[in-house]
Amino acid sequence: MIEFDSSVLERPQPETASTLLQLNGLKTHYPIRKGLLGRVRGHVKAVDGVSLDIREGETLGLVGESGCGKSTIGRTILRLEQSTGGQILYKGEDITRYSTPKMRPLRTEMQMIFQDPFSSLNPWMRVKDILKEPMLAHGKATASTADAEVDRLLDAVGIPRSYKDRYVHEFSGGQRQRIGIARALSLNPKFIVCDEPVSALDVSIQAQVLNLLKELQKELGLTYLFIAHGLGAVKYISTRIAVMYLGKVVEIGTKDEIFRNPKHPYTRILLNAYPVPNPHLRGREKIVVQGDVPSPANPPSGCRFHTRCPFAQELCRQEEPPLAADGTNGGHAAACHFTL
């Protein structure tokens, strides 16, 4: 089990911090081609109008079931997928349509840690080469200084230097994830998208990696977008949490607000699914979710959650509830007509 550091819960939020990354109505749709001429017959709306802001030094947890578009958001921010609408602002700069060469200098500021520690490291390269490659490509090190940099990175993630000549297939999942973290750090970034970085690891290893991420954040002043499908890790590491359902953010707020006073029925359901040792939540009635997740190619009308919501009314079927504006500037907001 993960040991929770209870002091984090009380840590004051840096209210004055400036916005590092801002998403304005971000959309990432994938065309579905069918028929005689391969005409586009519809879209998978993986991300369908998401507005968020991530402030310097914080960790925004992004939670939702698989297929809700949370990983697509991460990949779209890093321009691994092309958005189909909306804006991505990094330090106020609109990078939504930046070309590959124009994006390149920004790569040193924004990095990613991947979910699968097995497929995310090149199996044909030695550890030291995996770490050197980005530094050399961006002129962050020269051939003569790169080795020292590699040692420094390995020290930081707790991999002994003597392992650097090995290939990644000789490492365990947790060790690989540390190498992945070292690679993300190699360019000395400010912002890291952590795409479910611990969900593929054993529970005992999860805590180690989470602690490592936290410690690195503290020392280096990193900003994280921490994507996860469950609330466990998110609770431990996040400053604020955004809950996603079918391509949309349904609730956003500080960690305490989300855990103590969830406003959206879906958030409640997620909290129920997570075995919380929190006595505040124990007395609450359990909400049971009904049915399957609808297809993101053809989301339900009105509130997207109405097909599964135990409180759904006629209004929910017809009108889509907006996410209150204070959701994008640090407040607590839920996209629900009948907030709990």
Added chain:
Amino acid sequence: MSTTKLPTLAQAGVPTLPEIENVQVEKRFRQVSRRFARNKMAVIGLFFCIALFAIGLFAPLLQPYPPDQVSGEFSAPPSAAHLLGTDQIGRDVLSRLISATQVSLLVGFATVAIYVAFGTLVGLLSAYYGGWIDTVFMRITDMFMAFPFMMVILVVVSVVGPSLFTIIAVLALFSWPSIARLVRGSVLSLKQADHVRAAVSLGLKTPRIIMQHIFPGALAPIIVNATFGVASAILTESGLSFLGMGVQPPTASWGNMLSEAQSISVLSDQPWLWLPAGLAILLTVLAINFVGDGLRDALDPKQ
């Protein structure tokens, strides 16, 4: 130059791994060769190929007579002077057989080298860039694949005029599409791999991503396909030479040596004129195919 201070993990309470001694790590190459060695036929095939290379390399020293010159009676049966007899105009069959080894190996390897390089390039670009480049490249591939191989090669050779160079060029011209498709398929799946996404997010340049992060993953099927390709090129060349559309006399090739055996009298009365050349092709192609089979199993990541 990065000067950032990085934390040490003792502070974070994260256990570090124990230092390791410099244990000899099993390299991928060693692993593959160990698996390859388990396949007896593949090993025999490999030794046969090595021997063949030696013969090709030292052909001038090994030939008892100049292969293109008359050195004895017409159609003499095997004797001490001519171990495999002489052909219809009195040239030493053994010498011609040895000399033809060079031709076969040259055709096999040159053809494969050319079309594997070209097909790999087409496949890589097609899959990596996608879009209209992919569509155009794949349509062209379809066109080349729709030609019945032997037929179109014969047509081109007959039009351009048969020569060693023509044969290599034409075989390569109509062999690349299969490699292009193969490479395209593996690149398309590799493109989705997280380590390639990581390479993009690290801001590496496209040629580097293709060569360092995608190409190695496509290498194993390319190697296997290329090995079978050598066998197939040798087989096709011998067929062309047999039909008189390949290597032209007096240059010896296994195929054109057999070509002279098409008359019933040679066939029935002078087996030394066609049996050795036929067996040489069979054994060479067989050996290379065994090597290819062994490589396929040894390189299979699922094993």
Added chain:
Amino acid sequence: MLTYIVRRLLIFVPVLLGITIINFIIVNMAPGNPVDMYIDPNMSPEIIEAKKEALGLNDPLIVQYVKWLGTLLTGDLGYSMSSYAPVAQLVGERIMPTVTLGLAALVLALLIAVPLGILSALKQNTKIDYFVTGLSFIGTSIPNFFLGLALIYIFAVNLGVLPTGGMQQLGGDGGMWDRVRHMILPAIVLATAIAGRKVRYVRASMLDVLKQDYLRTARSKGVHEFWVTNKHALRNALLPVITVVGLEIPILLGGAIITEQIFQWPGIGQLTLQSMMSRDYPTIMALNLIAAIAVLGANLLTDILYSAADPRIKVG
């Protein structure tokens, strides 16, 4: 499925057009032309020129191509330049022998490959398995002309039980048996490489199926092993084998050239060689085009059969 087929057929159009262009370019790279082949040294240059003009050989390439394509679209394959007969007629005369021989070889190949492949899979990693695998390697590695010559040497020359070539005995109608006797050796030669490949395919396919869970269930229920193999495994193992038979068409066509040459079999393959020797462009181009259409058609058929046989594979 229907839209898939129509779409594939639409893709054929540019592919076929491309094929005609490549075809035309290849043929026109030729240094000589048919008139050169039949030049009488005494012929005056004027007459040669007139003959070339009449054959349209002096037109620019693009004009020649458009002309040829135009007549092609009317279904006219042109006139053979060497025998002065319509190409369609020449091809028509030759097509049946090749198709008959090809079908015979295909059937023979499957008759050899299916039982051997199944046997090999059931006896996996035994001497029998190694022997069959070895045979299949020899089958794919032996040059067809060498095999042809060896078979003639053994069966026609030494044993004298089969004819050395031709489609029937000279001058007469020897009846059905005579035709079959003439077909045996060429069919074996054509079938060998295909059988060699198919054995390994059947074996792999059978091993795949044998690993499946439902077979284990069937076995655990106490059904007799042989019955299990027969009923469940066989159908599932052979379906993919049969459906990809279409992919052998190009190999059959290629093999036909050499085999028909060795056995004097009057088919398309022999016609190809003859027209190449005489630089008979219209015939060469027509044959190439017909062969390409056959290959494209066979590929399409294979894809359709494959998806029809395996519901897991979706096309479109």
